[in-house]
Amino acid sequence: MPFSIDFFDDGRVLEWEATPDGAVATEREDYTPRFYVAPRNPDADIDLTTLQSVYDPHPDVVATETVARRPSFRRDEETVLAVDVTHIDRITSLARQARQLSEYPVGDLACFNVDFSQEFRYCLEEDIDPTPASELSTLRLSVPLTESSNDSYGELSVAGDTVTGSQSDILSAVVTALEVHNPDVLVCSTSEIVPTLYEMATDAGVDDFSLSRWPGVDYQQLARRSTYSSYGRVGHSPARYNVPGRAIIDESNTFFYGETNLDGVLDLVSRSKKPVQELAWASIGNVLTAIQICEAHDRGVLVPWNSWRHEFYKSMGTLHDADRGGFIFAPEVGLHENVHELDFSSLYPNIICTRNVSPDVIRCDCHDRDDVPGLGYSICDERGYLVDVLQPIIDARDEIKAKIRREGNRDDPNEDRLAELEGRSGALKWILVACFGYQGFSNAKFGRIECHEAINAFAREILLTAKQRLEAGGWRVVHGIVDSIWVTPNPDVADDGREDLETLATEISDAVEIRLEHEAHYDWVAFVPQRESDSGALTKYFGKEADSEEFKIRGIEARQRSTSPFIEDIQRACLDRLDTTRSPDAVLGRLERAITELRSGTVAVDRLVERNRVSKPLEGYTQNTLNVAALKRARDQDLAVHPGQDIEYVVVDNEKSSRDRVALAHEDINAYDASYYEVQLVRAVESILSPLGWDRTDIRRELDGSRVVGITNWS
Template identity: 80%
Template sequence: MKTRHEGFTPPTHSNQQYTPRFYVAPQSTDDDIDLTRLRRIYENHPDIVRTEIVYQRPGFRRDDEEVLAVDVNHVDRVTTLARQARQLSEFPIGDLACYNVDLSREFRYCLENNIDPIPASELSRLRLSVPVTETTGDAYTELSVDGETIAGSTEDILTAVQAAVDERDPDILVCSTSQIIPTLHEMATNAGVDEFSLSRWPDVDYQQLASQSTYSSYGRVGHSPARYNVPGRAIIDESNTFFYGETNLDGVLDLVSRSKKPIQELAWASIGNVLTAIQICEAHDRGVLVPWNSWRHEFYKPMGTLHDADRGGFIFAPEVGLHEDVHELDFSSLYPNIICTRNVSPDVIRCECHRDRSDVPGLDYSICDERGYLVDVLQPIIDARDEIKAAIRREQNRDDPDEDRLEELEGRSGALKWILVACFGYQGFNNAKFGRIECHEAINAYAREILLTAKQRLEAGGWQVVHGIVDSIWVTPDPDVDNSQRVDLNVLASDISDTVEIRLEHEAHYDWVAFVPQRETTAGALTKYFGKMAGEDEFKLRGIEARQRSTPSFIEDVQRECLDRFDETQSPEAVLGCLKRAIIKLHTGDVETEQLVKRNRVSRPLDGYSQNTQNVAALKRARDKGISVHPGQDIEYVVVDDEKSSRDRVALAHEDVETYDPSYYETQLVRAVESVLSPLGWDRTDIRRKLTGTQKMGLTTYTADGDR
């Protein structure tokens, strides 16, 4: 991996000269508040270095105002002192607001000191990993260094790690779990190995930056491991990184350049966290302070407008069944492009200067003519991703593509994609620093209008819409329209693109697409379909078992084999032949247990469950073996006897599993095959009836290809 970035600043240890700053200002321009009394109190505080009255913008809709700047002697004291601002002043809660408070440590340092955290040269990495069985003790007996397993005494492991660190002098330590860092140092202390250190400055030990925690986001429980800092090196915890796991180091570095968050912080940051950092950089460039608490009230709107605004994107319910000669069209980065082409931004939506205008379709919302800050945040990202995608196509079309170059480009493209995906929803997030619900509503309103426009143009051009959801639309030639009267799809897409000012791209051509019904009903599932790409030996799968992270690899492989047979024959009987062979393989014990491992997310502590589920059985086994599994983490297991409710119902994936429950996995196979056949009107009852009717003749009566 090669980089061409400049200015790498490794994580710094304590800097006695650094005095972080936060600000205090009136909550609104209507509050007539004298900040001098609070300033006098602050000046006597032992943790405050200095104060001054400066002119800053407390918000995008406000001009420069007098605000109190407070310089603190340590970054850990900023939040406490900001909280005391309201306690030390005579003004009631709500009159004062604090700014630039909850910035992450390294990001704050770079922002306040105008430091660019981009690496100047290629970065070296060293990976340390331990198996799950080693994560519970106070010392390791086995550890891998860049894939080479070291097993033995404490001294053997410490010697191997120290030798690798000394030889490689890595810029980045990639750890399977951040707990490796304190555990290795504790091992060294207990063994009396004084010279062991992972730091580039041995006189400065590692530091714990945050404790482990469990959180809930949009109804989903997550787990955040403890975070550590090793002076002079960046830490990437593979159990607590989104961007490094979903993209690669090139993707991480691209976002470092845009967000000014150093590698270590960006590695553990969420999409919203990075998007906020990019927005903060834009605010900083405009002289706008960053609010600590988001107290933006929702603008008043009549009940009718509220009803019209409180809607999502437009959806055309899919026509369940098999459709041939299907084309998929997608609007390129629809929501980000709506923001940029329609100037949808929190600082200009429903502006006072154009309050009598109705710019947003279906809503009485005006949008100011002045360019919004969110456009300046997103347009460079949209342009950059378009350029990267074009470079990927050029590289792929070369006779001898550069695989390293492709890996770099794809990593960068993937990282930017996630930022663009999140930018819309973040406008409606109640804790977003600069979000506003009216922006979220306006974007949806524009998106609905755009998709309806596309539908009307496509149907007028002789195409039939079989499914559409938010930014994608699937069409097939209308059988009632003569081919000579049908408008070329590329011509239509270009015409629609010009009309809505957002590019409508031809995403894919399918020989056929099957839309799957919802379980226990005939209505189409919105995001559950599969299709065969035209001219390719490739399927596109969405929502079915082969795309679900909990599905064992054996079930996935059988479902994919069924899809191959379905494509070749479009015959339910041929698909059932695959199912029969798989069931025989299960019941004869010919499936490796590694292929039957399920991976499920733990949603609560063990004592928080009221039912004896498989997860509970797995958690009990983990507890008995001293393995800690926190809410938000995954647990992997094989079902060995689903009739039981005790810990013996399952076996953990790392155990020496010798058996499994074939009846349970047979049921899962039938569900997977139902997903394949349900577009043709088959359900589990039909499949079971067919299996029962044939299996009565005996399993051995079937030949290798599944025919009698």
């Protein structure tokens, strides 16, 4: 089966199949992509022959025909117009014409199967599984930041070897690597490497340079670079390129390859029908949608171009009850001994499957029941399509996790096999994580807000059931959020009156039909208060795993991507001290030594590098933040840093307000601002000691020898 598919302007399509001896191309000239048009309202009396008469003579239309399809999961088969198109690039413009015809009132017609990515469309329409039949060979090309905005590279990493020199030297190294590795996949630190290498070849007069496997076509630009916003977070989407015969994975624009590995990518390729290149740059929601589209296609259901699902009517009281999130049991701030963490396995996906929560069956017309607790929504007895989408993924991940445990328990585990299994498990995990939130996403092809509300309602009931049963069994809940509960033995219950935790978990699992797993046992867990409040922060905690040297850390500086290695190392050292001594004084002693090291100027500057995401263009900032100073330095050096990308720097003089506050990580840095990093150190140690009642003021006073100790400090 083809692992990569190329499209040319003249309508030709190339299917590339991986074999042990290299990729083999099959050329096709008869592919005609298709979209559909149907009445938006099933009860509307709309004649499609007028539309057909418009399309038939159109030069970009190959043929039209009326066929029976389901315009949505809640509609039966109807007569719709199928339009076969000469080229995949013509679909959107032709579909737009259907919605603009004066012969039909605005909004009467809806278009379907329009906005598919090109390789995915081809695999869906031609019933092709793009999972490679043989192992894919790869070649990695990487360029340092200092070269990334240059029109010509003086340094390039080729298959792990750094190559420097003239344009001809670098191009020669790339050509040699292509011959040696014959890669099916080019893994690039940035996709801009592709056009830049061709520009270098032109400048150097190297006429025979090519990354392509198909003569006469070097590369194609598929999309320009862009900036986007998702859930309040700015992202950068680089330009995308295609090289015939090879899939490109852009490390600056890939989620699944970055979070898992090539095995994780290939697992999702087989489930989504998105070939490697498209899967690599796709978002979680994009891949989840593709899997849903495959299920819809199998059921004869068309995919709407734009989502137009209205929200079902609900009373103000129901809206109030429905507009709530998952279960939250506020954490008890402090350090708790002998804590157990219990997690429901894939809670939200399993709620969808065990309760049949799906957009096509929620609040059905055939039942009038109170199936959803607290909301009164009915759920049809007919199996929803979303269950058929998610259940195979849940089962597959459970099976993979079991294999990981078996492999990991072997005396001589196969590390390559473990990496493969962990990559696949990680990829499936992200799909399961996103499936709940996507039901409330306004642009989801098949989502419905009532599903989102129902899943939360079931989750709240399940967690409350678990909490009540655990407490009845002699355990005290110290924290609970969404799908996890932390418990410790209730001191008011005698040991012989307390029920076994594993037995309780099994009983709860049977009662709610979702497995409650014993995730971990901790010698102790500390829940951190909010910065400006005594209330517990929901996602900030740390603890020492029992019978292990490992700590579990969530939310504090050591887990934050912007934290410098030095601050992270000191915070982890303070955790070790707290575990060994349970003494704030011992933690402060470690802090004092770190401050002394900072002030002496002996900390290596590469351990002080901070990494922050750029949220907007330089001109869009109104405050002189550290990011702004770093962006100004980058601009002075002609470095391209776009919104959504990271920038790395060391703070050298935080008292200044100009670009001299920082130095970029690649610069020659001789000094740093010790006072700035001292503040960061104190903040990090505050996270460790705040569960014990210390704040940064107490820490400063203790360091200065002026802290007033009250009677409560010894309780």
